[in-house]
Amino acid sequence: MRVAHRGTSREINRQILLNLVRAWQPVSRADLARLMGTRRGAISLIVNDLIADGILYEGAKGETARGRKPKFLYIDSRKRSVIAVDVRPTRTFVMVTDLLTEPVVGVSSFPTQRDAGRFLKTLGARIRRILEDHKDLGRCEGIGLVVPGMVDSTGACISFAPRLGWRDVPLRDLLEKESGLPVHIENSGRACAIAQVWGVRREAGRSSDFVFLSVSDGLGIGFVVNGEIVRGRHNVAGEFGHTPLDINGPPCACGANGCWEAYVSNLATLSRYFGRDISPRMPIPAEIASFTVEDLVARARGGDAKAIAALQATARYLGLGLASVVNAADPARIFISGEIIAAWDLLEATVRQALSTRVLAPAATSIEITAVPSPDHPRLRGAAALVTAPIFAAPRVG
C-alpha cells in the first residue's frame, strides 16, 4: 500500500518517461508527449529535470519532413560504467558495460577459488586493475554480481550456493569494502530475467510475463509476472529446477531425488554421453571434468551418434520439465540460455514434442521459446542490469 502524495504523479511519469527514452532513443520531447498522451509542456519540465540530474542529455538535432527540427534525447551513459561479475563453479567472468548494459570492456576471467576470502581478494584486485586500465570509462556506478545459488532477502549474503560450496557468505559488504563501490548480488537466473525486463528494445515487445531458463551446471530460473520479478517470501522463488520428474529418480545436488535439474544439467548430459551414472554429490571423474558440453555439441555436429543421443535425451527432459513451468506460470515467452543451447537447432523439435505431452492448455503448446546464445553473455548482462535497473526504477534522491 503506497499512498499517493503530492509528488506521486511526477514520480510515476518520470519513470515512464525514462523508460520510454531508453526504449525509443533517440527521441524528442514532442515524441514523448505523443507516446505518453500528455502535453509537451509537462514533458519539458520532467526532461529538463532529468537533464539537470545528468540522467538524460540532448544530442544532435533530428530530421523531420517539415517544420522545426527536434532536439534528440538520450540516456546519458557517457562517463558512467558498470562492472558485471558472473561467478561460475569453475571460472569467474568480468565485463564492463554502460548504463544500457552494452559491453564497453570485453570479458575476462579467472578461476573461481572455493575459499571465499581468497576469491574476494582476487576479484577485488581484478576490478581495481580494470578501473585503472580504463580511466576513460568515467564514474563506475557499481558492481553487479551473479551467483548460481540463493541470495538472502537483503541481497547482502549468499545464503547457499551448493556448487560453489558457499554458505552464508556476506559477500556484498565484503566486496563493497574491498572495492569501494556499491555492490548488488543476485541469483544468476533471476538476474537474466531482470535484464530482459529492463533490457527490452521496443521491437522485443513489452512481454511482462515470461521465464528465463539458464541451463548449465545447474538450472537457473528467473520468473517475471506482471512485469515484476518474482522473489517470494525468502527471496528463493523460481527454483523450478527442483520440481521432480520422478521422486524416485537419480540423486540431485540439492539432496532430493529426481529433480528436473538432475536430468538436464551439463553433468547429467555429459554422464549420459559417457554412459556412466555420476552423482552430483560425488567427485567428478577426470575424463568428464576435462570434457565440456561445448565439446559434446561439436561432436554431435560432427555426426557422433552417441553425442546426438545424449543431447536428444536431455532435450526431452528439458521439454518435460518446461511443461511444469508452462502449466504453473503460463508465461507468454520462455528465454533459454546455456552451453547446450548452442545446439538449439538440434534440440528444439524434441523439446517442443516433449513439452506438448504434458502441457494442459492447447494454446500454450505454441509458446514462443527464444534461445539466447552464449556470446550475448546473458548472465553478465543480468549482472549489469542489477546496477542499472534501480537507476531507472527509482527516482534519484537529491
Next chain:
Amino acid sequence: MRVAHRGTSREINRQILLNLVRAWQPVSRADLARLMGTRRGAISLIVNDLIADGILYEGAKGETARGRKPKFLYIDSRKRSVIAVDVRPTRTFVMVTDLLTEPVVGVSSFPTQRDAGRFLKTLGARIRRILEDHKDLGRCEGIGLVVPGMVDSTGACISFAPRLGWRDVPLRDLLEKESGLPVHIENSGRACAIAQVWGVRREAGRSSDFVFLSVSDGLGIGFVVNGEIVRGRHNVAGEFGHTPLDINGPPCACGANGCWEAYVSNLATLSRYFGRDISPRMPIPAEIASFTVEDLVARARGGDAKAIAALQATARYLGLGLASVVNAADPARIFISGEIIAAWDLLEATVRQALSTRVLAPAATSIEITAVPSPDHPRLRGAAALVTAPIFAAPRVG
C-alpha cells in the same frame, strides 16, 4: 504503462481508503488519516465523495478515551448483494452475500447437469427465485461463478473443464442474458485466492505472496505474487496440479501421467482405500461413487487402519507436491481447503515431513499452512469476491 494525470493521486488514494475501510471498519476519518499518513482534510474530501456515491456511510458514534467522539465509517453494504455460484462435477451450490462476501442467504444446491444449456436454464430459474424470495436484499451487483476448469482471458468462455465435460462454453454472455445481471467467471482455485487477497479480516490480510490449494475432485490452485493474482498469458497459470511426481506414474485426467493431482485427488485417495487402481479416465465403480472422502475421514477417526493409511499416503504426496509449489513460488503462506482437510489434524505432520524432504531453502520448511474448513465455503466466497473485488481493486501504479 499508465501515465499519471491530474486525478491519478486521487484515484490511488480513493482505492486505498476504500480498502482500509473494508479491512478496519468501523473506522473514523482520523483513524484513516493515521493509517494513510496523510492529513485529515484530504481524507474528509475523499470520504465525503464516497458517501455521496453511496459507497460508504456514517454509522453510530464511536468510543474514545478522551476527546470528541468519532463518526464511524462503514462500507455501505446495505441493499447491495452478490450471488455466488460454485459449479462442481456433481452438484452446483448457490449463495447470496453482501459486498464483504459475508453470507446473507444460506447455501442451496442442485445437481449439475452435463448439458450446458439445461444447466443454464436451471441456474437461471434458481437465481430468479432467490431474487424474488428475497426482495429485501436490495440491488444485486452481479453473479460470481466458479468452475473446476480453465476460463479464457476475457472471462467470457469456459475453454475446458474436463470434469464437467465442457469445452468452449460461452457461459458468461448466456448467463447474463438469462439473468439480466453482470456475470464474472473464474477458475475455482484462483477465485479462492482472490477472495484471500481481498479477504476482509485485517489479521488475515497483508500477505501478498501466497498460494491457495483446493484439494477435491481435482487440484485447484490460485497463486498470488506481489499482491496480484497470477493469470499468465492464456489465463491458465497456476496449474501446479499437473506438475509430475513421476512422469511414468499413474494416468491423470489431463492425459499425462504421474501428475500430482493423480496422487492426491479425492478419487486417488478413495481408490487407495479400496485397494483398487482406478483411472480417472474410466467410469468410476459404483462402490466408490457412493462413498465420499468425508466418509473416509469418519472411518479414519473411528480407528479404521486402512482409512488412516489411505489418508496418510495422500498426505505424503500432498507434501511432496507442495514442495514444488514452495520451491517455485516461495510463498509466505499456503491456504489449503477441500473435503480431506477436515482431517488436517491427522495429516499435517505427514505433509510437513514430506514437504521438508524436497524443499530447498531451510527457512521455507516452516512455512505457514492454514487449513480452510469447508463450512467457510471458500469457493463460494471466492465466487462472490469475483464481483466485489473489482469494486475495491486498486489501479496499478507505476
Next chain:
DNA sequence: CATATTTGTCCTCTGAGCAGACAATCGGCA
C-alpha cells in the same frame, strides 16, 4: 465550569498536469 484532548472542517499554499498562446526553426514554393 475550566481544561485538555480528539475529531472534523475550512482556508491558504504548493506541486503538477491541462490548455493554449507564441517564438523559433525549417522546408517548400512563387
Next chain:
DNA sequence: TGCCGATTGTCTGCTCAGAGGACAAATATG
C-alpha cells in the same frame, strides 16, 4: 529572396489535489 505552413520547445494562466495549520465542536476529567 521572401512568404507560408508545419513542427518544436517554452511560457503563462488555470484547475485539481495533497500539505500545513487554524479553529470550532464535542467529550472526559477534575
